[in-house]
Every structure is written in structure tokens, then in C-alpha cells.
Amino acid sequence: MAPCGFNLDIPVSTILFNSLTQNPELRTLNLIIMSENNKSRYLPGDPKEHHIVSYKFNIGIWVGLIILTIMTVLVSVMGINLVAFSVITALIIASAKAIVVANYFMHLKYDNILLKILFGITMLLFIVFLFLTATDYITR
Amino acid sequence: MANFVMVNSGHNRDDEADKLGMWLFLFTELLLFGGLFLVYTIYRYLNADAFLHASYELNVIMGTVNTIVLLTSSLTVAMSITAIQKGDTKMALTLIWSTIAFAGVFLVIKYFEWTAKFEHGLFPGMEHYNMLEPGEKLFFFLYFFMTGFHGLHVIIGGIILLFVIAAIRKGETNQGKFIFLENGALYWHLVDLIWIFLFPLFYLIH
Amino acid sequence: MSTAAIQSKSFYEEKKGLKSWIFSTDHKRIGLLYFYSLGSFFLVGVILGLLMRLELISPGETIMKAKTYNQVFTLHGVIMIFLFLIPSVPAVFGNIFLPIMIGTDDVAFPKINLLSWWLYVLGGLFALSTLVVGDGPADTGWTFYAPYSVKTGTNVSLAVFAAFILGFSSILTGLNFIVTIHRLRHPKMGWFKMPLFPWALYATAWIQVLATPIIGITLLMIIAERVFGLGLFDPSLGGDPILYQHLFWIYSHPAVYIMVLPAMGLISEMIPTFAKRPIFGYKAIAYSSMAIAFIGYFVWGHHMFTSGMSGPARVIFSILTFLVAVPSAIKTFNWVATLYKGSILIKTPLLFSMAFIFQFLIGGLTGLVIGALATDVHLHDTYFVVGHFHYVMFGGTGFAMFGAMHYWYGKIWGKMYNEKMAQISFGFIFVGFNFLYFPMLILGLMGMPRRYYDYLPEFTTLNVISTVGSWVMVLGIIMMLTNLIRSKKRGEKAPKDPWGGTTLEWQTSSPPSLHNFDTEPIVPEEGPYFHKV
Numbered sequence: 001m002a003p004c005g006f007n008l009d010i011p012v013s014t015i016l017f018n019s020l021t022q023n024p025e026l027r028t029l030n031l032i033i034m035s036e037n038n039k040s041r042y043l044p045g046d047p048k049e050h051h052i053v054s055y056k057f058n059i060g061i062w063v064g065l066i067i068l069t070i071m072t073v074l075v076s077v078m079g080i081n082l083v084a085f086s087v088i089t090a091l092i093i094a095s096a097k098a099i100v101v102a103n104y105f106m107h108l109k110y111d112n113i114l115l116k117i118l119f120g121i122t123m124l125l126f127i128v129f130l131f132l133t134a135t136d137y138i139t140r
Numbered sequence: 141m142a143n144f145v146m147v148n149s150g151h152n153r154d155d156e157a158d159k160l161g162m163w164l165f166l167f168t169e170l171l172l173f174g175g176l177f178l179v180y181t182i183y184r185y186l187n188a189d190a191f192l193h194a195s196y197e198l199n200v201i202m203g204t205v206n207t208i209v210l211l212t213s214s215l216t217v218a219m220s221i222t223a224i225q226k227g228d229t230k231m232a233l234t235l236i237w238s239t240i241a242f243a244g245v246f247l248v249i250k251y252f253e254w255t256a257k258f259e260h261g262l263f264p265g266m267e268h269y270n271m272l273e274p275g276e277k278l279f280f281f282l283y284f285f286m287t288g289f290h291g292l293h294v295i296i297g298g299i300i301l302l303f304v305i306a307a308i309r310k311g312e313t314n315q316g317k318f319i320f321l322e323n324g325a326l327y328w329h330l331v332d333l334i335w336i337f338l339f340p341l342f343y344l345i346h
Numbered sequence: 347m348s349t350a351a352i353q354s355k356s357f358y359e360e361k362k363g364l365k366s367w368i369f370s371t372d373h374k375r376i377g378l379l380y381f382y383s384l385g386s387f388f389l390v391g392v393i394l395g396l397l398m399r400l401e402l403i404s405p406g407e408t409i410m411k412a413k414t415y416n417q418v419f420t421l422h423g424v425i426m427i428f429l430f431l432i433p434s435v436p437a438v439f440g441n442i443f444l445p446i447m448i449g450t451d452d453v454a455f456p457k458i459n460l461l462s463w464w465l466y467v468l469g470g471l472f473a474l475s476t477l478v479v480g481d482g483p484a485d486t487g488w489t490f491y492a493p494y495s496v497k498t499g500t501n502v503s504l505a506v507f508a509a510f511i512l513g514f515s516s517i518l519t520g521l522n523f524i525v526t527i528h529r530l531r532h533p534k535m536g537w538f539k540m541p542l543f544p545w546a547l548y549a550t551a552w553i554q555v556l557a558t559p560i561i562g563i564t565l566l567m568i569i570a571e572r573v574f575g576l577g578l579f580d581p582s583l584g585g586d587p588i589l590y591q592h593l594f595w596i597y598s599h600p601a602v603y604i605m606v607l608p609a610m611g612l613i614s615e616m617i618p619t620f621a622k623r624p625i626f627g628y629k630a631i632a633y634s635s636m637a638i639a640f641i642g643y644f645v646w647g648h649h650m651f652t653s654g655m656s657g658p659a660r661v662i663f664s665i666l667t668f669l670v671a672v673p674s675a676i677k678t679f680n681w682v683a684t685l686y687k688g689s690i691l692i693k694t695p696l697l698f699s700m701a702f703i704f705q706f707l708i709g710g711l712t713g714l715v716i717g718a719l720a721t722d723v724h725l726h727d728t729y730f731v732v733g734h735f736h737y738v739m740f741g742g743t744g745f746a747m748f749g750a751m752h753y754w755y756g757k758i759w760g761k762m763y764n765e766k767m768a769q770i771s772f773g774f775i776f777v778g779f780n781f782l783y784f785p786m787l788i789l790g791l792m793g794m795p796r797r798y799y800d801y802l803p804e805f806t807t808l809n810v811i812s813t814v815g816s817w818v819m820v821l822g823i824i825m826m827l828t829n830l831i832r833s834k835k836r837g838e839k840a841p842k843d844p845w846g847g848t849t850l851e852w853q854t855s856s857p858p859s860l861h862n863f864d865t866e867p868i869v870p871e872e873g874p875y876f877h878k879v
Contacts, residue, residue, distance in 0.1 A: 039153070040153045040154055040155040040156065040317075040319075041154040041156070041157070042156075050225060052222060052225045052226070053218070053221075054222065055219055058215055058218050058219050058222065059215065059219075061215075061218075062211060062212065062214075066208060069207050069208060069211065072340055072344060073200065073204050076200075076340070076344035076345075077200070090341075090344050090345070091337075091340065094336050094337050094339075097336045098333055098336050098337070101214065101329055101332060101336065104218075105214050105218045105325075105329050105332075106329045107221075112156065112160075114160070114528075115159070115160065115163050118163065118164075119163070122167045122170060122171065122556060123170075125556055126171060126174045126177075128643065128644060129174070129178060129560070129596055129643075130177075130178055132644060132659075132663075133178060133182060133589075133592045133596075134181070134182070135658065135659045136588070136592070136647070136655050136659035137186065137656070138656075139656040139657065139659055144863075144865060144866040146450065146451055146861070146863070148449065148450045148529075148530045148531065148532055148533060149450060149451050149452070149861075150373075150445065150453055150454055150455075150456060150530055151451065151452060151456075154454070156529065157525050157530075160524075160528060161454065161458075161521055161522075161525045164520075164524060164525070164555050165521060167556060168517050168521075168556075168559045170559075171556060171559035172559040172560075172562055172563045173563070174559070174560070175560045175562075175593060175596075178592075178593065179578070179589060179593070182586070183585075183586075183589075186586065187584070264574045265574050274583055274585075275584055277576075277583065277584055278578065278584050281576060281578055285567070285570060289566075
């Protein structure tokens with residue numbers, strides 16, 4: 001079948017494609033065949049190939065996350081008298097964990113850079129919402 | 141009659157488009173919870189002492205165990221992608237099933253936690269709850285609303301993974317085409333991501 | 347003639363029957379489904395508006411009681427905002443023309459597109475069901491302000507749930523458009539070869555995706571409060587009602603740009619076509635769309651100047667509000683500059699576009715008056731505000747939609763409308779509109795508060811003028827719709843490109859075939875608005 005490259009240079013497939021496109025029902029069928037057999041579309045900026053994260057590396061990340069979790073629990077239980085300090089620490093550790101999960105488990109590190117940027121913008125937007133709402137309460 | 145091939149057809153397979161779509165959906169989910177975190181932050185600022193006091197009612201051990209359970213479930217679903225990339229369908233299925241099992245464990249623990257609160261009459265509208273001071277009421281309202289809403293997402297995530305399993309069984313999702321598994325896993329990680337923040341904000345603010 | 351010989355069937359002829367429409371994943375059919383459902387809700391909203399104007403024709407109780415009036419204006423607001431303005435341009439013209447204008451055959455997720463229409467219908471049915479269930483429709487105003495929305499006995503939960511579902515529908519449309527624009531542009535169409543309507547849709551889609559969730563969760567909290575009988579936003583129970591207003595406007599102010607940005611995109615299409623000139627400052631318009639979308643997130647506090655927000659926060663929000671005026675002004679100047687020295691073809695779409703510029707200008711400038719902290723304290727919750735947002739929403743978005751209905755009439759329905767009739771009905775709409783809403787600005791300055799079914803006798807004259815204006819305008823709308831419906835049968839067959847437009851939708855047949863293009867679309871090298879004179 002026709003590959004999804006822009007320059008289609010195989011005449012046979014063109015003819016086949018045209019014969020299929022005469023009839024709308026066949027045309028739909030043809031589109032299904034195309035999507036079944038063909039490779040996913042590639043655009044500039046997409047990752048060239050799928051990065052395979054090894055089992056070992058995944059487990060390593062998991063161990064790191066568990067350690068961070070235990071740390072944050074310990075800080076909270078130990079630091080009873082340091083309220084502000086413990087909240088900030090807890091949030092910093094939580095953010096660190098979130099970044100690790102997003103980068104490695106969710107593959108942001110290996111994906112199109114666009115996703116990372118958009119993720120950043122979304123988080124930034126949330127912080128702005130929080131910040132602007134807080135200005136009202138802090139200055140009341 | 142189309143006498144040309146439309147390479148940019150909306151009906152072609154495009155995994156990157158599917159992934160972008162999934163991420164956009166995750167952004168909406170993040171901001172959905174973002175709204176709740178916003179409410180939490182403001183009310184915590186306004187009722188710092190009451191929130192602190194109320195948080196002692198929560199069981200840190202159960203919370204910690206649940207955090208570890210969710211992190212582990214995230215690990216298994218991440219590993220299932222590795223497995224399917226290597227062509228090891230059987231392994232992938234085992235790993236996804238274990239993710240769903242961990243989701244079950246999480247919900248069971250949550251169930252016990254909630255029932256304990258019910259017994260103390262702390263659910264919004266119950267006797268003990270009605271006698272609390274306003275700040276603590278807000279805390280428990282938010283606690284039940286946010287963990288309940290998160291629990292709902294755990295259930296949805298589990299259902300999505302069941303569909304992924306069905307797709308792998310049918311061979312629609314395979315070594316050459318596993319975007320559905322990737323997107324299902326992304327949703328699952330989101331559930332984890334939200335819990336990473338819920339956990340310290342409710343259990344660890346002593 | 348040879349092109350006509352090999353022309354394939356239009357998308358109408360591919361399949362027939364109700365099922366082929368309501369389960370269609372074709373973006374053009376979904377766009378039309380939206381058009382007809384949106385149009386019906388719009389007419390319901392117009393009738394409610396007429397009833398309100400009739401009530402206000404004289405002081406005291408005229409045709410309805412206070413509570414009924416409250417319910418009518420709430421339903422008018424909910425229908426017009428959630429069911430008409432927010433989906434309006436993206437769901438109708440975006441769906442039909444976005445894929446064609448970027449040279450592809452469908453949106454990225456056709457099934458999700460269909461789902462979003464179904465959710466829209468479901469949400470609409472929920473909103474209408476408040477009429478017949480229980481204590482009647484909500485009487486809170488479309489803003490559902492707590493704590494009243496938690497206490498009132500009317501059907502707030504249902505109305506709020508309807509808004510929640512409609513939000514979902516809006517998110518899915520936005521998500522679909524972002525992916526479509528990122529992935530499905532014609533290979534030769536770079537970002538800055540894209541027409542300005544897709545640009546506006548892109549900016550809008552980002553607001554739909556990133557702002558809507560906040561209202562979603564806020565509405566769920568209102569429902570939870572009502573179900574459990576609690577007060578998350580009730581001051582007597584420790585909550586803070588102003589926090590509800592923050593959450594509500596974090597979404598609802600950007601939502602204003604969801605309503606107006608795509609309309610600005612339509613104007614950016616129509617003006618260069620009828621001026622026969624490339625648009626002035628193409629990149630400036632594209633960037634200003636993004637800038638409006640971005641800055642729009644940071645100004646929500648200007649709805650709350652009199653709510654009890656802190657002084658410094660009010661000042662900050664007031665300053666930020668003025669920033670939005672900059673990109674809006676950039677657009678306006680560019681449209682006017684495009685017309686300068688153009689060989690202008692005066693047709694109905696252009697008339698609507700000019701009316702848009704005129705009315706948007708009034709709406710925008712009055713917006714600055716109430717965006718300024720000091721004047722807003724005086725004008726808040728008066729008819730000045732009502733006049734302002736009707737000038738922007740109806741005078742802006744509504745007129746742009748009417749214009750686009752004429753501009754793309756031939757492309758969508760395959761026939762040409764009757765130009766003379768269209769221009770006469772435009773006249774009625776334009777005159778009626780200004781007689782309807784301009785007195786409101788004066789009434790507001792005189793101190794008439796909004797949301798009352800009654801007023802002091804000294805406001806009578808202007809209110810009568812306004813009510814008569816509403817009749818003239820509705821007459822114009824009826825004439826316009828009659829003309830469009832009659833033209834479907836009697837109009838001449840539409841050519842491919844009746845106006846000499848240069849964007850890709852004019853390269854395909856009218857109406858387009860199922861897959862939009864029969865031959866490879868040619869993306870102009872020079873950019874989308876290059877007119878060969």
C-alpha cells in the first residue's frame with residue numbers, strides 16, 4: 001500500500017489507490033486499510049524512534065520515588081514543631097517526585113519537546129491562578 | 141474523485157497526534173484538580189490551625205502505604221510498555237493485570253480509611269462533623285471531596301486499562317502499535333501524579 | 347467545464363437519512379448539526395430576551411412577576427452563553443471550515459468530534475429540563491453566585507450540571523482543533539501560511555482546554571454543597587463566597603475570549619476578501635490572537651471590584667485588564683488599515699464586518715470604562731454593564747456569525763442568497779441593535795441597576811426606545827433567516843469562488859465533496875491573502 005510519505009513515487013499503488021477511491025464505501029475501506037497497515041505518520045520534531053526504557057531503569061526510578069516518599073514522611077513526623085518548614089519540604093519533595101514521574105514514567109524526556117513545553121505552560125498557568133487569587137487573600 | 145493521496149488526512153494513523161490529544165486531556169484533568177488545590181490552599185491559609193488540628197485525624201500509615209502502592213502500580217504499567225516494545229505480550233499483560241490489582245489494593249485501603257472516618261461521624265452531614273468548628277469542616281469536606289474524586293479517577297483508570305488488555309488480547313495493540321497502551325498508562329500515571337500532591341497536603345501537614 | 351465533468355458528489359449526497367447525520371463523523375455534517383441545534387437555542391434565547399424587554403417597557407409589573415423575571419434572565423444568560431456563544435463560531439464554522447482551510451479532509455479525532463456534539467445536545471436538554479422539573483429554572487443569574495445558588499429552591503443543580511456537560515463538549519472541541527492544527531496542516535502550509543481564522547481557532551482552543559476545567563470542578567462543588575446541604579462557600583459555615591467568584595471568573599473571563607476571538611478570526615477572513623487586498627499586519631493579527639488568549643487568563647478579578655476583594659488585588663487586576671486592550675486594538679487598526687485604498691466590494695458579509703468593527707469598538711471602549719477601578723465602582727451592576735457586554739457579544743460575535751453565514755452561504759449550501767434582501771435585513775438588524783443597546787449605556791450612567799423587573803419612572807423613555815429597538819432587530823433577524831431559507835431553494839447555483847477569496851476553501855466545489863478536495867489543494871507560496879489584481 002501507499003506509504004504515507006509526501007512524495008508518492010510508486011505508480012502501482014497510485015493506480016490501486018485511485019481505483020479504490022472511485023467508490024466512497026471502498027474509499028473508507030481503503031482508509032481503514034491504510035491506517036491498519038501503514039506506519040504512523042511522521043512529522044519533523046517527532047521522536048525518530050521509540051525509546052525503550054529498560055526494566056532495570058524503571059525499577060531504579062521506582063526505588064528513587066520510594067526513598068523520596070519515606071523522606072517526606074520522616075520530615076513530617078520528626079519536624080512537628082517546624083510547621084512551615086515541613087510544608088515547604090513536603091511540597092518540594094512532591095514536586096521532585098512529580099517531575100520524575102512525568103519525565104521517566106510518562107516518557108516526557110523522550111517525547112516531542114512540544115509536550116514538555118505545553119506541560120510547563122499548564123503548570124505555570126496554574127501557579128499564576130494560585131498566585132493572583134492569593135494576592136487577594138494575603139493583602140486583605 | 142480524489143486523484144491524489146492526502147498525506148495529511150485525518151483518517152491516517154498518527155500515534156503522535158493521539159498522544160498529543162491524550163496529553164491535552166491530561167492537562168484538563170490536572171487543572172480540574174488544580175481548582176481543588178486552589179480552594180485547599182486558600183482555606184488552609186485562612187484556617188491554618190483548624191487544618192493542622194483536623195489533619196491529625198488522618199492515618200499517616202495508611203496514607204503512606206497507599207502512596208507506595210500507587211507508585212508501584214505506576215512502575216508496573218510503565219514496565220508493561222517496555223514489555224510490549226520488546227514483543228513480550230504475555231509479560232505486558234501480567235504487568236497490566238498487576239497494575240489493576242494494585243488499584244484494587246489502593247481502593248480497599250481507602251475503603252477502610254473512609255469507614256473509620258464514618259464511624260467517627262466525620263463525613264459531611266454526620267453528627268460529629270456538625271459539631272466541628274468551621275475550619276475543620278472545610279478540611280473534611282475537602283478531604284472527602286478530593287480523595288473521593290481521586291478514587292473515581294482510580295476506577296476510571298482501571299477501566300481504561302481493562303480495555304487496553306482487551307485490545308492486546310485481540311492483537312489490535314501490539315509491538316508495532318501500542319499507542320493505546322501508552323495513553324492508558326499516561327492516564328494511570330496522572331492518577332499517581334495527583335496522589336503525590338494529595339498525600340503530603342492532607343496527611344503530612346503536621 | 348472539464349473540472350465540472352469529473353466533479354464528485356457533494357457531502358450531502360454521499361448518504362441520506364437521519365442516521366447518516368446524527369451518527370456522522372464528517373466534520374461538515376457535524377458543523378451543520380451544531381448550526382441547526384445552536385440556531386434553535388439562539389431563537390429560544392431571543393424570545394426570552396424579547397419577553398424581558400417587554401416586561402421593561404413600563405415601570406412596575408408588566409407581564410411577569412419578579413421571580414419569573416429572575417428565572418427568565420437566568421435562562422436567557424445560560425442559553426445565550428453556554429449554549430450559543432461559547433460553542434458558536436468554533437463548533438459551527440470552525441468545524442466546517444478549519445479542516446478545509448488547512449487543506450485536510452477531517453479533524454484529527456472525528457469520533458470525538460461527534461461525541462462533543464452529543465454532549466452538547468445532552469447539556470442542552472438538561473438546561474431545558476429545568477423548565478419543567480421541580481421549582482422551575484434557576485433564578486441566580488448565569489453566574490450561579492454562592493451562597494444564594496446553594497440556598498435557592500429552584501433547579502440550580504440541574505442547570506449547573508448542564509453547564510458542566512457543556513464544558514466537556516467545549517473541551518473536546520478545543521482538544522480536537524489543537525491536534526488538528528498541529529498535525530494535519532497541508533505539508534506546504536507552515537504556521538505563518540495558515541489563514542487567520544484557524545489562528546483564531548487555535549488561540550481559542552487553548553482557552554477551551556485550559557480554562558474550562560476550573561469551572562467544571564467549581565460547578566461540581568456547588569452540586570456537592572447542594573446535595574450534602576453544606577457551605578463550602580457559605581460564610582456562616584466558614585466558607586468564603588468570594589472564593590467562588592474567583593473560581594467562577596478564572597474560567598468565565600477567558601470564556602469571553604472563547605466567544606469573541608473566533609469571531610475576530612471571521613472578520614480577518616472577510617475584510618481582505620472584500621477589500622481585495624492582502625490583510626494588513628498578518629503576523630500582528632496572528633500574534634495578537636495568542637496574546638489575547640494568554641493575557642485573558644490574568645484579568646478575571648475585574649468582575650469582582652465591588653465584591654469585597656482586597657484593595658491591592660483590585661488595583662493589580664485593573665492594570666492587567668488594560669493590557670488586553672492592546673492586542674484588541676492592534677486587530678482593529680489592522681482591519682481598518684486593510685480597507686484603506688482597497689477596491690472594496692460592498693456585499694452583506696462586509697456590511698456585517700463593518701458593523702462588527704463599529705460595535706466592537708463601542709463594546710471595547712466601554713469595557714475600558716468598567717475595567718478602570720474607579721469608574722467601575724460607580725457603574726458596577728448597572729445597565730452600563732449590560733449594554734457593554736451585549737455590544738461585545740452580540741454586536742461582535744453575533745454580527746460576525748451573521749456575516750459568516752452570508753460569506754460562506756454558497757460554500758455550505760451550494761446556492762447564493764439574495765443580496766438585496768440580505769442588505770435590507772442587515773439594515774434592520776443594525777439599526778434595531780443600536781436602538782436596543784445604546785440606551786442601556788445611558789441608563790446605566792443614570793444609575794439604573796441591572797437584574798430588576800422594575801425601575802423608577804424617570805427611566806421610562808429610554809426603556810421604551812430600547813424595547814422598540816428589540817422589535818426592529820428581531821424583525822431584521824426574521825427577514826434575514828427567511829431570505830437565507832428561501833435562497834436555499836430559489837438561489838442561483840454558487841460558483842467555487844463567488845467573492846474572489848484566496849484561502850483554500852474557495853478551491854473546492856460548493857458544497858465540497860466528502861473528502862473536501864477533489865484535486866490537490868494549492869497552498870499559495872506568498873501567504874493566505876495574496877490577491878492577484
